Amino acid sequence: MAGDTDKLLRFRDDEAHDEPAVTLDSFVAGQTNAGAVRLEAGDDVRQLLGRLDRVALVEVSFPTFRDGRGYSAARILREAGYAGELRAAGDVLVDQIPFMRRCGFDSFAPEAPVDPAALDRALARYDHHYQRAADAAVPVWKLRHG
Numbered sequence: 001m002a003g004d005t006d007k008l009l010r011f012r013d014d015e016a017h018d019e020p021a022v023t024l025d026s027f028v029a030g031q032t033n034a035g036a037v038r039l040e041a042g043d044d045v046r047q048l049l050g051r052l053d054r055v056a057l058v059e060v061s062f063p064t065f066r067d068g069r070g071y072s073a074a075r076i077l078r079e080a081g082y083a084g085e086l087r088a089a090g091d092v093l094v095d096q097i098p099f100m101r102r103c104g105f106d107s108f109a110p111e112a113p114v115d116p117a118a119l120d121r122a123l124a125r126y127d128h129h130y131q132r133a134a135d136a137a138v139p140v141w142k143l144r145h146g
Helices: 025-027 046-053 069-079 094-103 117-123 140-146
Strands: 036-037 057-062 085-090 107-110
Touching: 025 036, 025 069, 036 094, 046 057, 057 069, 069 085, 069 094, 094 107
Parallel strands: 036 057, 057 085, 085 107
Antiparallel strands: none
């Protein structure tokens, strides 16, 4: 979805990375000097961990909204210290975006347009969270007992 900034939702202050993403296999094999990598469902994100300093964008494919493997990939990258753009691309639904943001996604390239009012409602739906995630939100139990 590189270059299609009309549909791109970003929660970053820097410029959108629009270089076409290469496959994980191509990047790991050193066949390219690309700064953008696309992870398909089933790719092992841990192959990127020693190379994160060379990556400005990781685009994670969501072939269907029911496929949650991309959430784990995002959290692994953020917990490993990746600070670059992390984009969820594909079958991304508006009610998933708040959960994806908690896992570390800060950019979204949904197949279908997202209604801005529905997105605002989804993002404002919960004031507190019950579990830790890759974001900085403090779990509600810790607020109560901490």
